[in-house]
Amino acid sequence: MITAFDLAIVGTGPAGMAAAITASELGLSVAVLDEQPEPGGQIYRGVERLAISRAKHLEWLGPDYAAGLDLARAFRKSKIEYFDAAQVWQIEPVENGRLFYKRNGVTGILNAKKFLIAPGAMERPMPVPGWTLPGVMTCGAAQTLMKANGLAPEGKFVLAGCGPLLLLLAAQLLRAGVRPAAILETEVHRWAALPRLPGFLAAPGYLGKGLALLREIQSGGVPYHKGVTHLAIKGDTQAREIEFACSGVTHSEPVDLVLLHQGVVPNGNLAWSMRLAHEWDDAQRAFRPVLDAQGRSSNPAVLVAGDASGIIGAKGAQAMGQVVACAAAIDIGRISKQEVNERAIAAHAELAKHRGARPFLDTLYRPAQQWIAPRDDNTLVCRCEEVRAGEIRRLVLEQQCPGPNQMKSFVRCGMGPCQGRLCGLTTVELIAECRGVLVQDVGYYRIRSPIKPITVGDLAALDVPLRSDAVNP
């Protein structure tokens, strides 16, 4: 028999945890699934463990990270059914649809009236020459290693790119006594961002925290190169040298490790696999699902919360989790609009504050064209199938390849194990640029479930038919 719930929530980052707490308080029966063995998502990854065995690390990572502990504790106390280490690989996006997951090597199914997905964000792919070499990772990867594994970079390493996470990581490492050899900051748009400053100032704490990070980095004595316009990583079997240009001068430095970052974008494969309507967010240069103010998607069975809805940050995601859980409870008919009003209004106001800070950050750190549509023809775009930028350009210009799905049939671009996660945005930006059209007119890959690795054996072990037509019409 398949267990049925009112609401199935995917993700235990701030949005998922907050949604779970709210939904259970409103009387819904809730299942929560996340692929990690502990709650927190990427932002609060490992926070419960750190509180027990690595208090000093908790201090280094800072109060915004430690704030996840209260949320994780409240989540643990809430009356929900929590499936940890469960990879959701398919959801039938219909009311009373089935959700398929894999946990401890076994495939499971559950049923839910509605689905609230909160799969969070991932770092925007930053294809530069040499980015596939061992010794090149993302800033988020280094931060995850610090949080989840208590590890820090060794040897000569640099942070290259831009965005709040890059600066935060630099400060966190400095607090731990680990000093980057340099920060290579790609162009930021201070003047363009200026008119958006009021919204940023209205969100309490943002400016103060930003300035404090910059001061920490400065007093840490990290060489800080601004306005970097070119990056290339060189090496035979491992990153050995980084070449960068700023103010018209090209420099070259030996390195052991390069940590790239160019902001974060919605982690979209689950939403795409359910065929939710998407729109292009030009300020964030990413697709996001089309949602109403309460997180309802184009499909009545599916709601979306947190960074997966468009980047809003951890605190914004937490508020949105509450907002969307209220909407789910109303839609399921568990509670009336009036009954939930007060709670929903407070959460909405909180969400609006954090959203208000985004336009400034989005403009300040808007990635320049060369980081999202690589200039150098030889740069790998699709890491899995090894498709280079020049190949994509050639297919568009000479073969009239119109979009990302045709690109799949031409050169398998986006068809490797990562299912386009690391090449999707780059591919569509390149196609749009070559065709001289807008990215929204190019569209995105058609993503099909399973969106997580499962084997033929896993499928065979399921003794129920897969209604794949509900997912892949």
Add this chain to the structure above:
Amino acid sequence: MFKPLPHSTDASVPVVVNGAAVSVPAGSTAAAAMLLGGAGHTRSSALSGEPRAPYCMMGACFECLMEIDGEANQQGCMVIVREGMRIDRQMGKREVRE
């Protein structure tokens, strides 16, 4: 490439990385164990054979595919270490297994 930070009371878990004994903090992932063990590259591309290593550490990029306890194509950044776990590089195309 990576080193353990001080001030940790995490228990150590002994694992075998590319044939060598390595101790890693409990709760670490297999990909972290590889990085701690100084593996350099953790797989080679099935197409060109070029060396690759974990990139995102959050399950998105699939660069961390490796052999864990003899089973190929495991996503190393998503697997938590267990005592005695054998973690090996995955070279070239995965073998087809039943």
